[in-house]
Amino acid sequence: MTPVCSVVRREGVAELSVPSRDTRQFGPPMPASLRTLLDNDRARLRALTPLDDEILDRPLSWVHSSDLLDPTPWLEPGNLLLTNGAPFSGTDAADPRAYAERLRDAGVAGLGFATDVIHAEVPPEVVEACAAAGVPLIEVGRRAPFIGIIRFVADLIAADRAARFTWLLDAQRAVARAAVRDDGLREILRTLARLLDTWVALYDGAGARIPLEGIPSAPPVEEQRVAGETRRLLERATAASVQLPAPGGAVLQTIGRSGGLRGVLAVGARAAFDPAEKDLVATVVALASIALDQQRHVQTSLRTVRSGVLELLVDGHADAAGRLAEAVFGALPAGPTTVVTLAAGAAEPGLLDELDVIMTDPGRLFFAERGGDVVVLAIEGDDVISSLVARRRLVAGSAVHLDGDDLATTLRRADLAAREAPAGTVRAYADIAGSGLVGALRERGGDLIAASLLRPLEAVAPGERRRLVDSARAWLDANGAWDPAARxxxxxxxxxxxxxxxxxxxxxxxxxxxxxxxxLWAALQLTG
Incomplete structure (x- = not known):
């Protein structure tokens, strides 16, 4: 294995030197750990208790040397403790089991025991006590000076912090460059996913996930848990951050101010983020919040223009509408399109923001507010709106619009279909038209009106009522001709x-x- 450190001598003292790090090549470096100490053949260290990968790679926060019977008041979690064995010699020697348990309870990362100083070897009872308590025990052999180990770890920690700071600056520059691109918000999130090599999900103020093409999304097994926690955060209406534990962990951060949350950013985290990664996520959240606020002001103005374009189309000024739309948004959807009415969509929280994100290709989709509804023009066969309606449980109706058709008429058809649609489904006007006028009347409650018209017949005796109804049906079927109906x-x-x-x-x-x-004929048809 290639050594990660080497032994040098400075003023007669043997020390471990720290190699240089190229953060541009390796990204965020690994911190100092027991592995970095043990992997060096000249570090004079040897593990005396079993060590798994989790223990070996646990970051060392510092190295502390002490020969007190109880050094734990001066220790912090993640410290590596070094001793020359004095606590385990003499008449008042420490109890190894109690000593090891105190270290475990203090969160010590390991115990380094120097040999050839007081003890020729580490006492077996100390080895057994550390193994029983789960405290990693490292033998420091051949009178290796503690100062060399301390300086080595201190230099590694300093190098790690410097490297992570450099990585963070580079990452923030990359995010800043992404923010000034045409689709700034999407590019910011794509850059974050690439830098952290993870998935990213963005939820709007209503808790609905906004589709982000080209960005890894949460695995299906985790998406439900993340969506549930997102809704809980939004319901609290308070700016907050939540860490979901592994497996498949994630960090969730609200976007916006308390009382006015704009959404939630979820970032996959297979392990807890280090400070540099947390700072990067915080930077992205801040930029996303600014981007969303800026988008809100811009989009409010653009939505007014969209409504104007739609009214021009409805009034039959297709050429003027097309020129205006192309100058501001890009080309309108051409050819056979589907007109969708999202009933009361303008009041649906976050819907317009999500449509803004979806509408990356103007020639594919156009939307505008109209009288409290949201009208969408999409290329026929595009199912993005159907997915949106199903996910948000919207009430929607659609009608096919061909070149040369009157948009006002097509829009009325979509409006009619929307009035007959169950939540979460796009009702097609063709389905209503296929059932004929009677079918349309029946779906809209015409049978109730028909029953009211025929209610006076209830006063007639059943047999006579049956004869009157049968006679009326026969006469109407004969187009009012008496002889054929009578026969x-x-x-x-x-x-x-x-x-x-x-x-x-x-x-x-x-x-x-x-x-x-x-x-009368319609009433008889509707009542059966």
Missing amino acids: GLGIHRHTLKARMAQLEQVLGIDLSTFSARAE
């Missing part, structure tokens, strides 16, 4: 005329007019 019923035409006169009297209508006949 079909097997009665005389005067009898049929008498029945229809009785029906006019009961219902209070004049069947000599076409409108009354049409209304």
